[in-house]
Amino acid sequence: MFLNSVMLIHQVRIVDFFAAFVREFMEIIKASLPLASMLFSIVFVQGVCFYILAENTEDGEKLYKNIWMAWTDSYRLTLGDFEVAETFANTTTPILFWILFVVGTIISLLVLLNMVIAVMGSSFQRVQLENTAQIYREKLKIMVENSGSYPE
Numbered sequence: 001m002f003l004n005s006v007m008l009i010h011q012v013r014i015v016d017f018f019a020a021f022v023r024e025f026m027e028i029i030k031a032s033l034p035l036a037s038m039l040f041s042i043v044f045v046q047g048v049c050f051y052i053l054a055e056n057t058e059d060g061e062k063l064y065k066n067i068w069m070a071w072t073d074s075y076r077l078t079l080g081d082f083e084v085a086e087t088f089a090n091t092t093t094p095i096l097f098w099i100l101f102v103v104g105t106i107i108s109l110l111v112l113l114n115m116v117i118a119v120m121g122s123s124f125q126r127v128q129l130e131n132t133a134q135i136y137r138e139k140l141k142i143m144v145e146n147s148g149s150y151p152e
Helices: 002-014 016-054 067-078 082-088 094-129 131-146
Strands: none
Touching: 016 067, 016 082, 016 094, 016 131, 067 082, 067 094, 082 094, 094 131
16 A cells, blocks of 8 residues: 555656655655654653653652653653653652753754754755756656657
């Protein structure tokens, strides 16, 4: 099913509007890969830190059953879900948690997501400047790809 969707996107490039859209989409994906890897790294490290901090509670009870739950909370924090702070109410080191919370919020929520928006805007602008030339280039690529498909 996924492969059919990819093939449809590949073949729909013949229409001018879709050719620009597909090019825009591909440029945004390419430009966002370094930011996505940074975001993944931040969520990973912050989740590990959450897991370690959750081991030190006043009543000795584990806050997370496994590290996946800590990574989920870290990802939720990245998306702006601040209910994660309630999880650490009875930890023995609340100062470390709040430092991690504030730094993680500033880096992941404010800086990285704004960088993603900026990258998307610059990719969109770059594609719009080269739109006509790219449409003709896509049509020529399709002609070259299909040139051997028809008998002469």
